[in-house]
Amino acid sequence: MICMGGITIKTNVIKKIACVGAGIIGSSWAISFSLKGYPVYLYDTGQDNLDHAKKSVINNLKILQKNAIITRQAAAEAEKLITYTVHLEEAVQNVQFIQESGPENYEIKQNILGQVEKITSPDTIIASSTSGLLITEIAKFSAHPERCIGAHPYNPPHIIPLIEITKGEKTSPEAVECTCDFYVRLGKEPIVLQKESLGFIANRLQMGLFREAVDLVTRGVCSVEDIDKAVTFGPGLRWALLGPNLIFQLAGGQHGIRGSSLHMNPSAEKWLADMAKWDKFPDGWPDIAQAGVDKEMTNRSAEFGKTNEEIIQFRDQGLFQLLKYHKKI
Ligand SMILES: NC(=O)c1ccc[n+]([C@@H]2O[C@H](COP(=O)([O-])OP(=O)(O)OC[C@H]3O[C@@H](n4cnc5c(N)ncnc54)[C@H](O)[C@@H]3O)[C@@H](O)[C@H]2O)c1
Numbered sequence: 638m639i640c641m642g643g644i645t646i647k648t649n650v651i652k653k654i655a656c657v658g659a660g661i662i663g664s665s666w667a668i669s670f671s672l673k674g675y676p677v678y679l680y681d682t683g684q685d686n687l688d689h690a691k692k693s694v695i696n697n698l699k700i701l702q703k704n705a706i707i708t709r710q711a712a713a714e715a716e717k718l719i720t721y722t723v724h725l726e727e728a729v730q731n732v733q734f735i736q737e738s739g740p741e742n743y744e745i746k747q748n749i750l751g752q753v754e755k756i757t758s759p760d761t762i763i764a765s766s767t768s769g770l771l772i773t774e775i776a777k778f779s780a781h782p783e784r785c786i787g788a789h790p791y792n793p794p795h796i797i798p799l800i801e802i803t804k805g806e807k808t809s810p811e812a813v814e815c816t817c818d819f820y821v822r823l824g825k826e827p828i829v830l831q832k833e834s835l836g837f838i839a840n841r842l843q844m845g846l847f848r849e850a851v852d853l854v855t856r857g858v859c860s861v862e863d864i865d866k867a868v869t870f871g872p873g874l875r876w877a878l879l880g881p882n883l884i885f886q887l888a889g890g891q892h893g894i895r896g897s898s899l900h901m902n903p904s905a906e907k908w909l910a911d912m913a914k915w916d917k918f919p920d921g922w923p924d925i926a927q928a929g930v931d932k933e934m935t936n937r938s939a940e941f942g943k944t945n946e947e948i949i950q951f952r953d954q955g956l957f958q959l960l961k962y963h964k965k966i
Contacts (some may be wrong), residue, residue, distance in 0.1 A: 651762075651819055655680060655728040655735045657749055659690035659721070661792065662766050663738035668697055668795035670736075671715040672707065673823050678720050680728035687721040694719060697795060704957050706966050729757045734819060736788065738766040746775045754780055762816055764788035769836060772805030782807035786816050788827075789837055796956060798826040798965050801837040824965055851922055852913035854929065861929025862936065877959050 654670045656663045659681035667679045667690075679694075681687050698712040707715075722728050729735055735757065739749050746765060753763065759781045765772065767787055776782035787803030794800075800820050804813060817827045830837060836844065850864045859867075875884055882894060889897030934943055942948040960966045 651675070651733040653678070653732040653734075655732045657725070657728065657735055657737045657753065658739035658766075659686055660738060661693075662790060662794060663736070664690035664693045665697065665793040665795045666736045666738060666766070666790070667719050668694055668701075668715065669823060669825075671718040672701075672711065672795070674714075674718070676718050676720070678722055678728035678732065680722050680725055682723065684723055687723065691721055697793070700953065701795075704954060706957055725752055726756050729753050729761070732757070733761055735761060735763045736766060737763060741768055741770065743770060743774055746770065747778055750775060750779055750785065760784065762786065762812055762819075764816055766790055766794075767803075768840075771833060772803055772808060773833075774805075776805050776807065783809035784812050786812050788816060788820070791839065796953070796960070796966075798824065798960070798963075799839060800825050800827040801839065802827050802829040803833065803837065804830070826965075848913045848915070851918065851926075852915075854925065855919045855922070860932075861926060862933035865933060878962075 653676045655678045656667045656670070657680050659667070659679045663679065663681070667677045670677045679687065679690060681690065695716065698707070698715060701707045702709055702712045720727075735753060737746065737749055737753075739745050746767065750763065757763075762784050764786050765775055766789060767775065768789055770787075772785055772787045773782075776785035779785055782805060785805055786808050787801070787805075789801040789803065791797035791799045802813060802817060813829060817829065820827045828838065834841070846868075853859055854861055854864060872884075879887075885897045885901075886894040889895065889900070892900075934948075937943050937948075939947075942951040957966065
């Protein structure tokens with residue numbers, strides 16, 4: 638049991654969950670929660686959105702089943718645990734955890750929070766899937782901002798374990814602890830940002846690499862396809878298993894990352910001096926990128942997928958293998 642700004646919440650009494658917003662992310666979260674046995678209310682503003690969400694849930698459960706990640710029975714049980722509703726009151730009144738996945742807009746998220754707070758108990762955690770908005774701002778008008786927290790998943794949340802946890806100025810440490818504890822029970826990997834940072838952690842890392850990729854192509858060093866080959870058949874293979882720090886630890890052998898830093902830094906600093914530092918994409922980049930990717934897709938062998946749909950299938954099957962290796966599924 639933990640105390641949240643004077644309000645008591647038991648981390649182990651999360652029995653029911655509401656997903657508010659049933660788009661790409663909300664419907665995927667509903668799969669994550671229901672597969673762990675939690676009853677989920679999946680709420681959206683219109684029946685059409687819910688019909689679409691239901692199709693997506695059923696389709697994704699089928700894919701998990703087809704890839705032997707879950708049994709037919711588990712899929713059927715998860716499906717039964719999800720209640721689709723256009724009534725916010727029905728969705729949130731008796732739940733202990735709310736995953737908000739509405740549109741990425743302050744006004745909408747503030748309105749959702751305002752409506753939810755009128756119905757739900759003050760010790761219900763409200764976690765926003767926001768990709769980059771500040772929790773302080775989302776919770777600006779909240780009566781209980783201590784229970785408002787950011788929980789940014791990587792798409793699709795029912796497959797990718799990472800959750801970036803962000804705090805607002807008034808988020809209580811107990812809410813952070815309770816939320817992390819809950820996601821760990823779901824088999825997720827939460828990491829807590831100790832300071833607000835635009836783009837959080839993972840997207841900043843991605844963008845750092847991508848800026849250099851764009852720069853290498855526009856400088857004429859290599860093609861778009863070469864960049865993808867370099868990552869896929871080089872460091873990307875290791876990054877799927879270990880982070881960059883552990884990789885440098887191993888590169889240093891018995892001297893560890895300290896040794897590899899001392900050995901490598903003098904020449905790495907010369908590369909760093911020559912690397913991209915701009916913060917505006919070069920003119921024409923979207924067209925250069927698309928032409929390069931179109932060529933790359935034509936060159937791919939059919940076995941590994943040539944269209945978006947085929948490549949998604951290839952990617953997901955590989956992800957399942959990796960996640961099994963990481964014991965995440
Ligand atoms: N798509 C991604 O890759 C991704 C990844 C991580 C986080 N996110 C974040 O997750 C959130 C949802 O993104 P998405 O991609 O699922 O968007 P989406 O457009 O697919 O879904 C948003 C849903 O919210 C519904 N909605 C609109 N007004 C609402 C209201 N007042 N109450 C409840 N629901 C309402 C819409 O009908 C829609 O179904 C955003 O904050 C986004 O930044 C997205």
